[in-house]
Amino acid sequence: MTAWQLCDADWNHWPDGLDDAALWPAVAAAGFQGMELGVYRVADELAVERLAHVRELTQVTGMPVAMLLLSLPPDRWPDGALAGSSTALVVDQARATAEVAVDLGLDTIGVWPGADEPHTAPTEVAAGARRVVDAVAPTGVRVALEYKPGTAVATAADAVGLCDAVPGLGVLLDTGHAYAAGEDPAEVVGRLGERLWHVHLGDAAEGNADDDLPVGRLHDFGPFAAALDAAGYAGAATLDLYGAVCAGVATGAQAAAESRTHLLRGRP
Numbered sequence: 001m002t003a004w005q006l007c008d009a010d011w012n013h014w015p016d017g018l019d020d021a022a023l024w025p026a027v028a029a030a031g032f033q034g035m036e037l038g039v040y041r042v043a044d045e046l047a048v049e050r051l052a053h054v055r056e057l058t059q060v061t062g063m064p065v066a067m068l069l070l071s072l073p074p075d076r077w078p079d080g081a082l083a084g085s086s087t088a089l090v091v092d093q094a095r096a097t098a099e100v101a102v103d104l105g106l107d108t109i110g111v112w113p114g115a116d117e118p119h120t121a122p123t124e125v126a127a128g129a130r131r132v133v134d135a136v137a138p139t140g141v142r143v144a145l146e147y148k149p150g151t152a153v154a155t156a157a158d159a160v161g162l163c164d165a166v167p168g169l170g171v172l173l174d175t176g177h178a179y180a181a182g183e184d185p186a187e188v189v190g191r192l193g194e195r196l197w198h199v200h201l202g203d204a205a206e207g208n209a210d211d212d213l214p215v216g217r218l219h220d221f222g223p224f225a226a227a228l229d230a231a232g233y234a235g236a237a238t239l240d241l242y243g244a245v246c247a248g249v250a251t252g253a254q255a256a257a258e259s260r261t262h263l264l265r266g267r268p
Helices: 010-016 020-029 048-061 087-104 122-139 156-165 175-180 185-195 222-231 242-246 252-264
Strands: 005-009 035-039 065-071 108-112 142-146 169-174 196-201 236-239
Touching: 005 010, 005 065, 005 252, 010 020, 010 035, 010 242, 010 252, 020 035, 020 048, 048 087, 065 087, 065 236, 087 108, 087 122, 108 169, 108 196, 122 142, 122 156, 142 156, 142 196, 156 169, 156 185, 169 175, 169 185, 175 185, 175 196, 185 196, 185 222, 236 252, 242 252
Parallel strands: 005 035, 005 236, 035 065, 065 108, 108 142, 142 169, 169 196, 196 236
Antiparallel strands: none
């Protein structure tokens, strides 16, 4: 048995138009151990009314919220995320996300600074990340930063360097992003060590960071799962299949089921 929990994400099902009332029991019945919620703006995706409904669904299905991901894409943050003129607003959103995490019993949130472009100075990104970590720290919640090719934090090496510059920051490893960067995710697990605070699961070809293919389409994830086990990783590992679902490769439910089958193949 693994110590980590295999989870689904609500955004994998956004293209199919499923609401929480339909999604929660379906994902629980499919055998997943938790749900990660995507957040663009706390007042929207984490509205008080929605959270009350989610708590009801958690009680009914027994499937909890496993993680919150604050996504900062360029179309919503044209002036940058950790770097740029909108950093103060990003800090506010991160703090508000962390406060919800506390209420949900979570100790970590994910942050994806997609709006920070590759040419952004590392010192500016580090300064913004430090502001986020400092703002969130009083809640007791940790921040795991997601790296992705095509952004200012493009590789595992970039993420490690940022953690060196910002004490208290951890890494969100997305396997699809690692493959797109030409990395071996299993090797990255070892390189990150105790800095690995969250995992996203998806498949991708090198150079195609938005593939978000079902797990196992291009690569055997057995070595990666074994690396998580060997590292003693005990957090959530969440499917991130949005790109494939948007592209019509499969429905969210189909992509999730295919991924789960591959990940559990041959495991006790």
